[in-house]
Amino acid sequence: MAPGTKHCVVLLLCFVVCVVLTTGTADKPPNIIIMLADDLGFGDLSGFGNTTLPTPHIDKLMKEGVKLTHHLAAASVCTPSRAALLTGRYPIRSGMVPAGRMRVNIFVANRAGMLPNETTLAEVAKSVGYKTALVGKWHLGLSKDTFEDHQMHPMNQGFDQYYGHILTNMKDFSEDGERVLTSQRPRIYYSLGSIVSVGILLFVWLYKKQYIGKVPLVIGVFLVLAPAVYFVFAFNMLRILNGIVFRNYEIVEQPIKLESLMKRYVQEGMEFLEAREKDKEPFLLVLSWDHVHTAMRTSKEFKGRSKHGRYGDSVMELDWGTGEIMNRIKQMNIGKNTLVYFTSDNGAHLEESDMHGNSDGGSNGILKGGKAHGAVDGGIRVPSSVWYPGKIPANIVIDEPTMQMDMFTTITKLIGADVPRDRSIDGRDMYPLLEGKKLISPHEFFFHYCGPTVQAVRYRPRSGSTVWKLAYEEPDYLPGTQRCLFACNCEDAIKFEQPILYDITSDPGESKPIDISSDKKYKDLAELMIKATEEHKASIVPVDCRLTFFKILWRPHMQPCCNFPYCSCSDHKYKHIE
Numbered sequence: 001m002a003p004g005t006k007h008c009v010v011l012l013l014c015f016v017v018c019v020v021l022t023t024g025t026a027d028k029p030p031n032i033i034i035m036l037a038d039d040l041g042f043g044d045l046s047g048f049g050n051t052t053l054p055t056p057h058i059d060k061l062m063k064e065g066v067k068l069t070h071h072l073a074a075a076s077v078c079t080p081s082r083a084a085l086l087t088g089r090y091p092i093r094s095g096m097v098p099a100g101r102m103r104v105n106i107f108v109a110n111r112a113g114m115l116p117n118e119t120t121l122a123e124v125a126k127s128v129g130y131k132t133a134l135v136g137k138w139h140l141g142l143s144k145d146t147f148e149d150h151q152m153h154p155m156n157q158g159f160d161q162y163y164g165h166i167l168t169n170m171k172d173f174s175e176d177g178e179r180v181l182t183s184q185r186p187r188i189y190y191s192l193g194s195i196v197s198v199g200i201l202l203f204v205w206l207y208k209k210q211y212i213g214k215v216p217l218v219i220g221v222f223l224v225l226a227p228a229v230y231f232v233f234a235f236n237m238l239r240i241l242n243g244i245v246f247r248n249y250e251i252v253e254q255p256i257k258l259e260s261l262m263k264r265y266v267q268e269g270m271e272f273l274e275a276r277e278k279d280k281e282p283f284l285l286v287l288s289w290d291h292v293h294t295a296m297r298t299s300k301e302f303k304g305r306s307k308h309g310r311y312g313d314s315v316m317e318l319d320w321g322t323g324e325i326m327n328r329i330k331q332m333n334i335g336k337n338t339l340v341y342f343t344s345d346n347g348a349h350l351e352e353s354d355m356h357g358n359s360d361g362g363s364n365g366i367l368k369g370g371k372a373h374g375a376v377d378g379g380i381r382v383p384s385s386v387w388y389p390g391k392i393p394a395n396i397v398i399d400e401p402t403m404q405m406d407m408f409t410t411i412t413k414l415i416g417a418d419v420p421r422d423r424s425i426d427g428r429d430m431y432p433l434l435e436g437k438k439l440i441s442p443h444e445f446f447f448h449y450c451g452p453t454v455q456a457v458r459y460r461p462r463s464g465s466t467v468w469k470l471a472y473e474e475p476d477y478l479p480g481t482q483r484c485l486f487a488c489n490c491e492d493a494i495k496f497e498q499p500i501l502y503d504i505t506s507d508p509g510e511s512k513p514i515d516i517s518s519d520k521k522y523k524d525l526a527e528l529m530i531k532a533t534e535e536h537k538a539s540i541v542p543v544d545c546r547l548t549f550f551k552i553l554w555r556p557h558m559q560p561c562c563n564f565p566y567c568s569c570s571d572h573k574y575k576h577i578e
């Protein structure tokens, strides 16, 4: 071989090695962090136009990545919205819609929740060797049939490890006597008392008149009293029954201490990241913050810091936690190949207030309505962003409509896993949109549910720039407001005889209803959207309803308790944290 040729071979080899090495790292699938806020509204962040509530860390995350200004949750309440985000499916497909009025899970000890045979993003990530962790709120069930079967626990849904609050925050967890039940129905105990008294009097009267004997009297009185006692007990003990923090399968705290929760979640998140820095395994970390749901509690550093009461303090602590994680990830080697997705499970809860009537809810900015209002945008259009430095451009705003379910599919593809093929997946890959390779939403139609009912459909035509929304139903608001008494119910919604059209692009606040019979153009649009809705509905296969009245009922025999009968423990790891 001539010396020149030798040189060439060496160079060529070197080149091949270089290419393999560089493409090897370039194509390495990213680590994934999902940060999910609770009830954070469209108008709560300074990056979304709030001028009096500074959220510098979340804003920075949005500036360094893509800000999604038209990103939609699949439901306007937590439980179904979270189910959809984790499965990429409309909640109705997984049975995560109610048969009755209750759209969310309200007890730890019951049978409601998402079946383990759903394929979650965590399971998908595990299938390609990712380490997975959930820190924070779950709200998708615990045990399915028996005490501690833990079939719906996060670790049975794909998470290798778990630290957090198994249900949801509730205002009952504060120690100042606030109650979800009486804030919604202030006169409930009078009504209950009256029913019980009438019932007992009736049996006593029957006995006095000698229509019944002693035994039926006792049985009758018991039958009247027992449900009332059960009811009063369950709803007055929520703090202990539901305020439970798990580390993996073990209860480490009961009742929950809200003041230090954010700090502890940050700490747990950091520890997981540090472990991955060491073992270099790819990972999915879901940080499901309890903020900014009632009860509003923060550490003392944030108490009274904002101009917006304890709600504002909570938003600021959420911002702090986000900043801590982002700063850490940027210092780490793994940070260079990490995608961070920030979003909120639904809009701000406008009706929420403390016992003195002061607002405890956030702002949805220009949007109409809020949490629990079904299909209006204030309930489902949530402040969101995606950060993936070097891969998706910085400082870009995407106003194309997308759904949280899309991130299921986007992440699945990005990490090189297979999108489940044995079931309907509604999420679509939005990565080309994020990268700027495509400029249009992957969806033409979006369906907006309130419980099991499609209340509206959104349409993104394949040309032009206008997004349309056709509302079949709207919440039954208190006259002159955009609010219900405590939360809007799907059943009470006003059903329009002729659906109402909105040009969401020029009228994001849904304040200028368009009469579809006023112009053929609108009529045609509506027809197209109605047809799409019918096709969508026809694609729904009936499944076991996971949120029936009986599944949601509190079951004393399924009640987790760290040390019966006290049910009182605190997490030793965080003895020193306030």
Ligand SMILES: *[C@@H]1O[C@H](CO)[C@@H](O)[C@H](O)[C@H]1NC(C)=O
Binding pocket: 043, 044, 045, 049, 050, 051, 052, 053, 308, 311, 312, 361, 362, 363, 365
């Ligand atoms: C900023 O957020 C607070 C808290 O939600 C809210 O009261 C206020 O109205 C918001 N401001 C704007 C301009 O949206």
